[in-house]
Amino acid sequence: MTPQTAAPRTAPATVPLPAEGTCGAANVEWISALELALLVVSARPDEAATLPAEALAWVEATGPAQTIAIHGAAIAWAPGRAALLVEPTRCEAVRAALIEFGMHDRDLRELEAEVAAGWADLESDAPLAFDFRDRDAERRAGLGERFRRLVALRARLVRLVPHLDRPPLHPPTLASQVGERLRERARMAERAGHLGMQLEVHERVYDLCGQRASEWSLAHRSRGLEWAVVVLLAVETALILVDLLASRGS
Amino acid sequence: MRFPRVAIVGGGPGGLMTADALQREARVPVELTIFEASSRLGGKVLTRSFARLPARYEAGAAEIYDYSEVGPDPLKELVADLGLPIVPMGGSALVMGEHVLSNLDDVRDALGADAAAAFIAFDRAARDAVGCLDFYHGERGTAPPRTSPRFDAMLARIGSPAARRYVETMIHSDLATEPGATTVAYGLDNYLMNDPTYLRLYAIEGGNERLVAGLDGRIRATRRLEHRVVRIGGGSGRRLCVVAEHTGRRHEEEFDIVVVALPLDHLQRVEFAGPRLAAALRRHLAHHDHPAHYLRITALFDRPFWRSWLADSFSMLDRFGGCCLYDESARDPGATHGTLGWLLGGAAAVEMSRLADDEVVAAALASLPDFLAAGAPPVLEAHVHRWLGAVSGMPGGPTPVPLDLRHRPEPVDHPGLFIVGDYLFDATLNGVLDSAEHVAGWIADLTAIRREAVA
Known part of the structure; x- marks a missing residue:
């Protein structure tokens, strides 16, 4: 052959x-x-x-x-x-188990790659989880985008995990045994667990970034209000002064 | 100030676990004394080594049940607490004649579609009768009592003789008795334990006896080895008198509390003094004495010649009414030698145990199917360990009795006498820990109450 x-x-x-x-x-x-x-x-x-x-x-x-x-x-x-x-009589079932494993393995690898690619962004965004300033305002849209991507990654992982961490079939078939052995050898349940922990770190950081950005946004809005109050008070003071000067002349 | 004196009769896993649990749970200090008839602690947990090679094997309890996927698992927590690494065990292969049946496809091919269908029907009936959580709670005191007819009645309902033989072979060595001598509940437990959803199996790396060594290392107690307790009866006041034989002489000691942690065959040899106590123990034995038997044969080879066909840590063999074939060398990752262990149960174990060791080993080797025997190298060393009557074929008895009554056979005149044993639960190490913790908690409460009353 x-x-x-x-x-x-x-x-x-x-x-x-x-x-x-x-x-x-x-x-x-x-x-x-x-x-x-x-x-x-x-x-x-x-x-x-x-x-x-x-x-x-x-x-x-x-x-x-x-x-x-x-x-x-x-x-x-x-x-x-x-x-x-x-052997030929068991080929179709085992082949299906192999392909199913391949699909889950591909999905898991893609998720791992996407989470890994996000670390650089996370490192640059992490300071914003503590301190968000005016100069960071233009990064808000990017933060939001990354948070949305993170939610999508989490959703994909949550949908995948039941396939990776399912209990062994009993009584087993050769196909189920092959699938279980492949998942075990590829350490899929552990990898999914690690991925979950990594996503948790990302989620915490971007959750805090979101909170800081919201606080900055609120502060930004309230500052405008404070200026409006100051201007109104100044106008009122000016009018009072004008009023006083006018009454003094009369 | 006098601390409560507690005697533990039996230095097996039950005695050691009781001592350990009591030490953890007691709210007042207790003075512990452990009586052990032999020269070693550990009882049925026995790890031995070969003389010719530095290779270990389990001569007693082969594996530990892992319930942690379903709920709290006190024994696994104890093993972790002692810092003992574990190695998972498992196996799905069953050798019938010259066929290795590792899955449903194999069953269908070797035994036929009708047998496979009958087997699936039995499997469904078993699951319907005992769910995963029922199995977990089982005889642990929370589930309602399960009154059961004999297991052979259920096996007889399997439509195909081949499928029936397949199921019998699968569970015979775990039952350690014949299906007609046990309950449906215990038979089903032993069938369902093959499903990893119900439980998984593991062994302790370096030998299961490390559990004994770990417990022994942290128990603060007086150890009286080679002291066979021959008599227990009332002492002064509410105390109990323990008579032990050592080097041919008898010694008497009085204790506030006595915990008897002996297997049933040893319990029968102890005299319980006083008509009420003697009658209570006779009732206890009559309810629980359903002896089951094991025989272990372990052979050392220069290589694991079976692994091309049998790659799991154990397989079942349709010889001796159904026996388990352990790849003992699988417990030692990286081992180059091969150690094969046969676990025989029930009538076959009794019958074989009458033979001389070399005859038993020859019979074990002859039991290997041709495809394995053809490639077998010479045996380097072999050992036989007999465990006749060492376990119960009907743990909990034919109908379960309340937990407290199981553990305190005569509460009126002898409230300080307790019994601990795997046979009170499920004939496993997990069961003996459940029993030990139940008694230890009870004693901890009693000693605290007595102390408060004195104060």
Whole structure:
């Protein structure tokens, strides 16, 4: 068996698609939503679950691979490529579990990347959580934008977590065992927990920034009012003076 | 000033946990004395090492139940408090003949669609009968009593013989008795514990006996090792007299409170003096004495030759009426050797225990399926540990009795005599801690009230 090579990230079109409905033979499938080339190899039920060396080498061509062997199925997983060895009758269910894992892994990675990208903004915005001055007024719109983005990230994470941290299925199926093992190996529940903690830090900082900006805004408005009062008092004083001078002349 | 004197009879986990809990909860100082018949503390929690290689194995309690996903787990908190690292354990494989059944797909392929359907029907019935929270509260005193017929009646309702055998194999070694000798409630508990939603399993890294060492290290008590308590009865006033044998001589001591933390087979050998006390203990034993049996066989190999097929920390084997096969070397991350442990339960354990050690080891090795035996290297060293009558096949008895009555068999003339045991709850280390904490809290209240009355 020699897997056909593919470079999924740069040239997905070169990855040959599998024959319709086949899973019994070795073939490569391009899953565009995940940008993943998946090689499926059939195994006889009595064979030991070991991926052929060529399949492993094909996966590792894009980077170091995670390998898992569980109850007759074997999986190798690297960025952009994965190989699955499983007996034909269980192929569809295990393939679905693998793709489901891939989707959740992609979502989690995207969230991690977006939170990581926000640290630089957080560091520059953090002083505003304590002190907001006139010169910072032009940054209010940016703060609001980042806060809205943060709420969206939190919502995405909250929707994702139940899929990552779900209890094991019992009695298990091979597909459920593969999904659980992949999630466990990818430490998804822990990563989601860490992401939650990072988001909490961002939320606290931007929550405080929002409070300081509101306080500044209120102070700014009340200062105008104070000036109006001063002007009115000055006008009143001037009128009184005029009145006094006029009465003195008469 | 005289502090209340408390005797703890039995230096197993129940005795040590009672001493530890009492020390934490007592509001007045108490003077503790622990009597232990053997030369070591720890009872059924026993971690041993091989002579030929620096490799450990569990010769007694194999794993600890983890309820922390469902609710408070006092034992896990105690393990954490003692600073002991844990290693998770788990396994879904069951070997039937030459087939490894690790999931529902395997069951369907090997036993047929009808057997798989019958198994799923049994699984649903089990879940309907005992929910996750029912299981957690179980015999812990909060759930209503569960009066149960025998478990074999429920197993007989499984439509497919193959599925029935599959379920029996899965739980036989955990039951340590035959399905006809236990209740539906206990049988279902032992089936449902395979579901990680109900509970998870773990062991203590470096050996479960580290729990004993940890407790022993922080208990301030007089330890009387090799003191077999032979008689307990009334003493002067409301005190209790404990008679212990040591090097062939008998010694008497009086205590305000006596906690008997012995397994049932040892409890039967203690004489309880006085007609009322003797009758109460006879009732206690008649209700709780449903002996169950374990036999452990552990063999050391130069490599874990089974891992290509059985990769979990344990698997079930359809030999000996259903036994558990532990990968003991999985407890030691990084170990290069292989240690395989067989846990036999029930009638098979009794039958095998009559044989000489080398015969038992040979029978264990012969029980391996061909696909494993073919690649097995020679055994470097093997040990057999017999635990006949050491556990209960019907913890809590056929119908649960109130918690207080379980723990204080004769409250009228002997209010200072308490009983602690895993057999009063669920025959686990978690159960014995529940029992110990119940009694320790009670004694703490009693000693405080007495002190206030004296003052």
